[in-house]
Amino acid sequence: MTLCIDRERCQGCNGHPRCADVCPGNLLVLGEQGQIASREPDDCWDCAACVKVCPRQALSLTLPPEVGGRGSRLWARQVGGKMHWTIVDGQGRTKNFVI
Amino acid sequence: MRSAVENVSYPEVLETDWLVIGGGAAGIMAAVRARELAPTCRVMVLEKANVTRSGCLAAGINAINAYLNPGETAASFLQYVKKEFAQQVRDDLVLSLAERLNEMTDRLAAWGLPIYRDEQGRYRQRGRASIQINGEAIKPLMAAALEASGAEVRNHAVVTDLIVTDGRVAGALYFDLHTGQFTAVRAKAVLIATGGASGIYQPNTGGAARHKQWYSPFNAGSGWAMALRAGAELTSLEMRFIALRVAHTMAPTGTIAQGVKAKQINGDGVNYVPNYAYAQGKPTTAELLWATMEEEKAGRGPCALDTRGLTPEQGDLLAQAYLCMCPTQVLQWADAEQRPETAAVPITGSEPYLVGGHGTAGLWVDVHRQTTIAGLYGAGDAVGGAPKKYVTGSMAEGAIAAEHALDHFLREAAAPHPGWTEALEQAWRRARQPLNNDAGATARQVEEALQAVMEYHAGGRSGGYRYEQSGIERAQQSLAQLSKAGAALGATTPYELMRVHEVRDRLLVAAALLVHQSHRRESRLPLYQSRTDYPAPDPQLDRTWLNTRRSHGRADADEELKLEILERVWEEAVPREQASEEPVPEEQAPGESAVRGGISA
Ligand SMILES: Cc1cc2nc3c(=O)[nH]c(=O)nc-3n(C[C@H](O)[C@H](O)[C@H](O)COP(=O)(O)OP(=O)(O)OC[C@H]3O[C@@H](n4cnc5c(N)ncnc54)[C@H](O)[C@@H]3O)c2cc1C
Ligand code: SF4
Ligand code: SF4
Numbered sequence A: 001m002t003l004c005i006d007r008e009r010c011q012g013c014n015g016h017p018r019c020a021d022v023c024p025g026n027l028l029v030l031g032e033q034g035q036i037a038s039r040e041p042d043d044c045w046d047c048a049a050c051v052k053v054c055p056r057q058a059l060s061l062t063l064p065p066e067v068g069g070r071g072s073r074l075w076a077r078q079v080g081g082k083m084h085w086t087i088v089d090g091q092g093r094t095k096n097f098v099i
Numbered sequence B: 001m002r003s004a005v006e007n008v009s010y011p012e013v014l015e016t017d018w019l020v021i022g023g024g025a026a027g028i029m030a031a032v033r034a035r036e037l038a039p040t041c042r043v044m045v046l047e048k049a050n051v052t053r054s055g056c057l058a059a060g061i062n063a064i065n066a067y068l069n070p071g072e073t074a075a076s077f078l079q080y081v082k083k084e085f086a087q088q089v090r091d092d093l094v095l096s097l098a099e100r101l102n103e104m105t106d107r108l109a110a111w112g113l114p115i116y117r118d119e120q121g122r123y124r125q126r127g128r129a130s131i132q133i134n135g136e137a138i139k140p141l142m143a144a145a146l147e148a149s150g151a152e153v154r155n156h157a158v159v160t161d162l163i164v165t166d167g168r169v170a171g172a173l174y175f176d177l178h179t180g181q182f183t184a185v186r187a188k189a190v191l192i193a194t195g196g197a198s199g200i201y202q203p204n205t206g207g208a209a210r211h212k213q214w215y216s217p218f219n220a221g222s223g224w225a226m227a228l229r230a231g232a233e234l235t236s237l238e239m240r241f242i243a244l245r246v247a248h249t250m251a252p253t254g255t256i257a258q259g260v261k262a263k264q265i266n267g268d269g270v271n272y273v274p275n276y277a278y279a280q281g282k283p284t285t286a287e288l289l290w291a292t293m294e295e296e297k298a299g300r301g302p303c304a305l306d307t308r309g310l311t312p313e314q315g316d317l318l319a320q321a322y323l324c325m326c327p328t329q330v331l332q333w334a335d336a337e338q339r340p341e342t343a344a345v346p347i348t349g350s351e352p353y354l355v356g357g358h359g360t361a362g363l364w365v366d367v368h369r370q371t372t373i374a375g376l377y378g379a380g381d382a383v384g385g386a387p388k389k390y391v392t393g394s395m396a397e398g399a400i401a402a403e404h405a406l407d408h409f410l411r412e413a414a415a416p417h418p419g420w421t422e423a424l425e426q427a428w429r430r431a432r433q434p435l436n437n438d439a440g441a442t443a444r445q446v447e448e449a450l451q452a453v454m455e456y457h458a459g460g461r462s463g464g465y466r467y468e469q470s471g472i473e474r475a476q477q478s479l480a481q482l483s484k485a486g487a488a489l490g491a492t493t494p495y496e497l498m499r500v501h502e503v504r505d506r507l508l509v510a511a512a513l514l515v516h517q518s519h520r521r522e523s524r525l526p527l528y529q530s531r532t533d534y535p536a537p538d539p540q541l542d543r544t545w546l547n548t549r550r551s552h553g554r555a556d557a558d559e560e561l562k563l564e565i566l567e568r569v570w571e572e573a574v575p576r577e578q579a580s581e582e583p584v585p586e587e588q589a590p591g592e593s594a595v596r597g598g599i600s601a
Helices: A018-022 A049-053 B025-037 B074-084 B091-098 B101-110 B138-149 B222-230 B285-297 B312-323 B328-335 B390-410 B420-436 B443-457 B469-487 B494-519 B592-597
Strands: A003-005 A028-030 A036-038 A059-061 A073-079 A082-088 A094-098 B012-015 B018-021 B043-046 B061-064 B125-127 B130-135 B152-154 B157-165 B168-176 B182-186 B189-192 B244-246 B263-265 B303-306 B345-349 B376-378 B544-552 B562-569
Touching (some): A018 A028, A018 A049, A049 A059, A049 A073, A073 B328, A082 B328, A094 B312, B018 B168, B018 B390, B025 B189, B061 B390, B101 B138, B157 B182, B157 B222, B157 B420, B157 B494, B168 B189, B168 B420, B182 B420, B189 B222, B189 B390, B222 B376, B222 B494, B222 B544, B244 B285, B263 B285, B312 B328, B469 B494, B494 B544, B494 B562
Parallel strands (some): B018 B189, B043 B152
Antiparallel strands (some): A003 A059, A028 A036, A059 A073, A073 A082, A082 A094, B061 B130, B125 B130, B168 B182, B244 B345, B263 B303, B544 B562
8 A cells, every 4th residue: 555545635536537547557446435546556656647646635655564664655746837745754754845 | 247348349440540559658759750740640549548647657757868978879879788788689770779869859858858958058968878857747748749749549548459460460459448348440550569568577575565666567568468469579588677776666776876976885885896707897787786686695785876975965866866757765765764865775686577678578670660560560668679778769669660651551542451350350359258257366366476486487586587497397387377367367347357468468478488588598698588507608599589479379369379489590780890889881780681681580
């Protein structure tokens, strides 16, 4: 489980989920409640394509216990021509990058 | 219980001129090139995901790794590639793509790709053949260029089979991932640009990290399986590619090794690279991997790239470079509460892949990128014989294929395709067959069983990547059983149908790989192709290419498809004796006739 889905934030993009549209593995799908879910969380490549297109910052990446598991998280969003990255480590310390 | 997908109706038939399978770097360029040379040419791109973020480039990249920096020529690029691959490359393919590398780079710049520049205003060099870019958005930019070209793009279209009639390609069959509906596309020429194959060997880390692989886990070798079923030839599958990558994240290491010139150290902090002898003095990429694995074997691991002592600004620049290509590397640093300037970055060998963009495995093509089937072309990671082509070389191959197809097929009136109906029926029967099977094992179970067989018997990481004849034969026996399990897999949704086909394609590609491994009785490339029972190169096999193709059996039943091996001897267009770093005079560049004359089956 490396993709985190924030159920408070996901509103399903009015039935046309942007994240599901771009996932290179076609892993994401709208569930019964109109919210996004992964068909097979273990199959995520961590490419962050879905994270970048979500208009509600409902998606983030984390590391599974096999390779980390201390709870750090990564968000990204496009603002104008720049990508804004936020990385929060297990202690809650935040680092931002604008590229 | 059956879903609506069971009741799919007979495939609708569409018409186009140039049909491109796979909307990655190679496929997009092939479509754009055909449209710009012939604005009336109908072009259709079928992509199983979405061209905006599909394939290898989903997360972006931070360098263009095939570029002729000042002082380099196509000929010097060829010599560099030959040194890296023990001379075993197709000169004609490498030279023809090398001539187009800078043109492709300039195209990317024109499409809006930010490329860093030095004080003189030239592209900023990173390594001998690479330049630094900000490529996070390279794929969306390519997709925008594709859209602007006017080509028709069908996303979420999973191609399962080529349709070949009378020895000539006639089109392809795909199904839509949303509806499950099958559609056949009739075309004058077809391009396979589906990338290489991951998932043949066991991933370094399993469980929830099973797809923390370097190569795209969604490139399943489908184009190769289609080509084999259709009668085309694959070459050099035994020449696998194994990457030296950041441990756990499998992030590429060039960013650090070339970007900040970090040294490779072992667990004792010693730079081990000078402690080994290399065939040509300077280590090749394969030899660097070999030296690292030797250190691990001797108990002096883990090896690492020594980034300690970088300034915090340099550490941040590294982090930014990784965010543009492999963001989990930066997440991993945060998770471990480390920064590159305070802790060396651990490296190790990846699981083996088959990929023509880095190694030499792939479709066997002529200099125009046409396969042995008329009208069927290949480009990019799907094509063998021309390693180290990467993004720009893949694009160049797409352009070369489009130009030849235009001159020879696309401007002709559509061929009548006798036998179309039967060929389509056969493809459709095969493609929808899993919908009739009852649910039993899952695609993932069969895939993991395949990966375990290859890992333990056919040169996986745990055996130091080496193998021997008895192991290959044991793997062949296991695979015969697994192919039956693959043939029994069932699907109820379009997504499951795609997964079943991916696994079946991997099984077929693995079977072909084993035929290659069994046949090459020598060791030619450290770890990429290395045997314990024949540990030295055999000079008699210099310039011998091993190819597989279908010999007989039902094309609609993979487990009954029989493969045969061919030895093809290919003369060097630029003989080794003349292997200088100087440009090759025009008359020595390989012409078509020289290439054709070099083939003997
Ligand atoms: C992580 C990573 C980092 C890299 N970094 C660099 C770098 O920094 N610099 C550099 O120059 N090169 C880099 N490369 C190499 C480069 O990305 C590839 O060589 C290049 O993208 C290959 O292009 P392609 O079109 O052959 O394959 P891809 O770009 O992978 O395209 C193949 C396409 O085919 C589609 N497809 C597959 N099967 C089917 C099917 N059955 N039906 C329909 N569609 C299908 C896939 O979804 C995909 O979109 C990197 C590669 C990887 C994996
Ligand atoms: S893009 Fe964001 S809001 Fe839209 S469906 Fe996906 S997670 Fe939900
Ligand atoms: S990170 Fe990439 S592979 Fe994983 S769910 Fe998102 S888009 Fe798909």
